[in-house]
Amino acid sequence: MPEATKGRQYRREAAGPATATLLEARGVAKSFPHSNGTVTPAIGDINLSLDKGEFVAIVGPSGCGKTTLLRCLCGLLKPDSGTLSYDGQPVNGVPDDVAVVFQEYNRSLFPWLSVRRNVEFGLHGLSKAERRARAEEALTRVHLADVLEHYPWQLSGGMQQRVAIARAIATHPALLLMDEPFASVDAQTRIRLETMTASISAELGLATLLITHDIDEAVFLADRVIVLSPRPSRVLAEIVIDIPHPRSELEVKALPRFQEYRRLIHDLIVAKEPESADAATPASAETEPERSA
Ligand SMILES: Nc1ncnc2c1ncn2[C@@H]1O[C@H](COP(=O)(O)OP(=O)(O)OP(=O)(O)O)[C@@H](O)[C@H]1O
Ligand SMILES: [Mg+2]
Known part of the structure; x- marks a missing residue:
């Protein structure tokens, strides 16, 4: 049996009933106040969960609060409201067995x-x-x-x-969080990195949360895709990707089902896209004095 298949079976076993939940966010919201009195609401009301060994992708329009959400989920940023738990414990700081890969x-x-x-x-x-x-x-x-x-x-x-x-x-780690990890590489390298990530995640039985704006990448890699609205973001839909593992990029992308998933997600994002992505925020709020990597 190939290594990747073994890993994937491990993941399926690990993802049993209720006790399999690794990460859970309930009603999580985060805004950024500015010195001029304006506020940028980044994430509005996020409810999501991730099971042990599961591969979940989060997609959403540019600037909808994906990085803010990731930083809240891993304990780098404290939400204004809502609850976060990891392995049954409240999140206060980055748990020992959580690893993060940033875009930069x-x-x-x-x-x-x-x-x-x-x-x-x-x-x-x-x-x-x-x-x-x-x-x-x-x-x-x-x-x-x-x-x-x-x-x-x-x-x-x-x-x-x-x-x-x-x-x-x-x-x-038990959980790997990745924020647009392949956004700055060329298309061929990106496909190789995606395939490598899928194998590693499966072989090690890692729960993986991948933030991406690339719908194809999300559908190719994930067991489940969470679609976010424009900011302040909330979960618009959760789509289970019913395509068996291990997946070969060429074969999967040729499947009619793959095309249906990507169309569905695309339509969800486009239908919610405001005419101007920043329409809800005064221009002055877009200066980002406290922004850090
Ligand atoms: N530290 C900060 N201070 C002030 N505003 C911030 C800070 N971090 C993020 N923001 C604002 O919150 C909003 C969401 O930003 P975030 O980076 O989370 O979005 P994103 O979906 O990751 O964007 P992208 O698609 O460009 O990666 C943006 O309007 C951003 O300017
Ligand atoms: Mg981001």
Whole structure:
């Protein structure tokens, strides 16, 4: 049995009845007040959950609050209201077994550390030998075993993003959160990275939450796609993607069912798109004084 199939079966077993819930958000809202008295409402009222081992994609229009939601879900940002729980516990700070991959991979890697040392860096509390073994294992999974001693600036964008993914999986997370991780790479590299992510997630039995604005990517990778409205965002729809794993990109994208899913999601997003994406907010609120990566 291929590794990916084994992993996927593990995921299905893990995703049993009610006790399988890993992450849950109920009524989560977040706004950003500005010094001039205006407020940018980012997320309005988010209800969602993610099961152990499940792959969920979140799609929504540009600026609808996806990154804000991700930062709330992983405990980097405190919501104004609502509740967040992870593995049955309230979320206060980033849980130990949650890893995040951000879009700006070039800002998240240390240029003065080798690829291997970049991955070892996040592995606190382990012996040097264990850190090395975990880093090498993770870098092998992302097919970078031959550039361990290179520096990030010697690598292509897609390779740098793979280092960021290796750094995340080397911590042996139960949940991997990814914010538009493939947005800055070319189309061919993107497909390779998507396929690699699907295999890793399945082999390791990882729960994965992928934020993307790419509908094809969401349908190709996810067990379930959550569609958000324009901001302040709320969940417009949750669509179960009934296509068996492992999925081959070429075969899946040729399926009539794939086309139906992408059409459905596209229509949901377009139907809700306001004429001007920022119509609800005074222009002055769009200066982002507190914005950080
Ligand atoms: N730290 C912050 N301070 C002030 N406003 C913020 C901050 N972070 C986000 N915002 C505002 O909240 C809204 C949602 O931003 P967010 O980055 O979450 O959206 P997004 O869906 O991830 O956008 P994109 O599609 O561009 O990635 C935007 O109007 C943004 O300007
Ligand atoms: Mg974003």
